[in-house]
Amino acid sequence: MNIVADNHYTRSLRELSKTLPKPEAVLVVSAHWQTRTSQITSAQMPPTIYDFYGFPPELYQARYECPGAPEKAALVQAVTQQKVRCNDQRGLDHAAWAVLIHMYPAADIPVMELSLDLELSPGAHYELGKQLAPLRDEGILILGSGNMVHNLSQVNFDQTEGGEYDWAVRFDRLTEELLAAREHQRLIEYEKLPDARRAVPTNEHYLPMLYSIALQEKQESLRFFCKDIQNGSIAMRSFVIGE
Numbered sequence: 001m002n003i004v005a006d007n008h009y010t011r012s013l014r015e016l017s018k019t020l021p022k023p024e025a026v027l028v029v030s031a032h033w034q035t036r037t038s039q040i041t042s043a044q045m046p047p048t049i050y051d052f053y054g055f056p057p058e059l060y061q062a063r064y065e066c067p068g069a070p071e072k073a074a075l076v077q078a079v080t081q082q083k084v085r086c087n088d089q090r091g092l093d094h095a096a097w098a099v100l101i102h103m104y105p106a107a108d109i110p111v112m113e114l115s116l117d118l119e120l121s122p123g124a125h126y127e128l129g130k131q132l133a134p135l136r137d138e139g140i141l142i143l144g145s146g147n148m149v150h151n152l153s154q155v156n157f158d159q160t161e162g163g164e165y166d167w168a169v170r171f172d173r174l175t176e177e178l179l180a181a182r183e184h185q186r187l188i189e190y191e192k193l194p195d196a197r198r199a200v201p202t203n204e205h206y207l208p209m210l211y212s213i214a215l216q217e218k219q220e221s222l223r224f225f226c227k228d229i230q231n232g233s234i235a236m237r238s239f240v241i242g243e
Contacts, residue, residue, distance in 0.1 A: 002230075003059050003098045007161075009236045012226040013102040019243060024139030025069040025110040027076065027132070029208040030095035031146035033115040038084045038128065041113045042073035047091035064097035069110035072140060076114070080131045084114065095145040095208075116207055122188050125207050129214030136242070142215060144208030148175045149199040149235035156232040164229040171199035172227075172235045179222055179239065184213055199235075216241045 002010055032051050033039075046068045050060050073086050096113050120128065132142055149168045156163055171193070178187050188210060190196050190203075200206045216222065226238040 001055070001059070002236075003062050003094070003101065007228075009226050009228050009230070009238075010102045012238065013099060016225055016238075016240060017103040020141065020240075021139075023109060023141035025072045025112065026096075026100065026104075026141045026143060027072070027112050027114060027135065028092075028096040028099070029114045029129075029142070029144045029146075029211045030093055030116070031150075031205040031208055032093040032095040033090070033113060034118050034204055035115040036118055038080075038117045038120075039087045039090070039115040040073045040076045040084050041068060041090045041092065041111075042070040042086040042088045043068045043090065044070060046111065046113075048097055049091045049093040051093045062101065064092065064101050064107050066092075066097075066100070066104075066107040067110045069112045072110065072135075072138070073112050075135065075138065076112070076132070079134045080128065083128065083131075087115075096143075099143065099145055114211075116204055122190065122203065122207065122210060126184070126188050126210045126214045129211035132211070133215055136215065142212070144210075144212035146205035146208035147235050148172065148206055148209055148237055149229070149233065150205035151198055151201055151233040153201065154198070154233040161228070161230065163232050165198075165232050167195040167198045168229055168233050168235065171195040172229060172237055175235075176224065176227070176237065179213065182216070182222075184216075187213065212239075212241065 048064050077084050149172050220242045222239050222241050224239045226236055228236040
């Protein structure tokens, strides 16, 4: 529902985009695209994918008709030493466009999406993220789109705000502390953390964060711009590196 909602989270995305230099392109690491071998979208005009079911019609009427970035996708292949395969058929799922529709509503910035390779360990995802660092010098905004706490089996759709589960709050605040302290290895080994089994029952929503922190250079600060928990069990905590 954040696609059409006006709340603190969506307003924080709109405000964030005002503070960032306009990117040449956006690369979204998507929690909603899992593959065997990493893939990058390379379509000229990627279609909008509605990868959610049973929601109000207004969500399926939303459009994000942005250009793709096939030339930049080739650059992704180059910096990762061909570890990433181009896919010119795949569109953009809501991990990308549901965020960008608030950040860049004009849809005038080229967008590409990176999948999550099911065969990689969390540490290997982090190392692949490090290889993306040269893209920042090309004016590419790299966006890890997921949730560090994401348990749909416990979600309360009737209560958007408030009613957070204690374990969700504890894990969210622990990740905040570890991110601020640059404790990347502990975040990679998240399964050892208290409450991880409930906060991260499956890791596809957690992994995009590892790509983001892998890009943090020693002198770079990290700033949180949203700390919300929605529906009891979904953390919308968001941060920016390298402003």
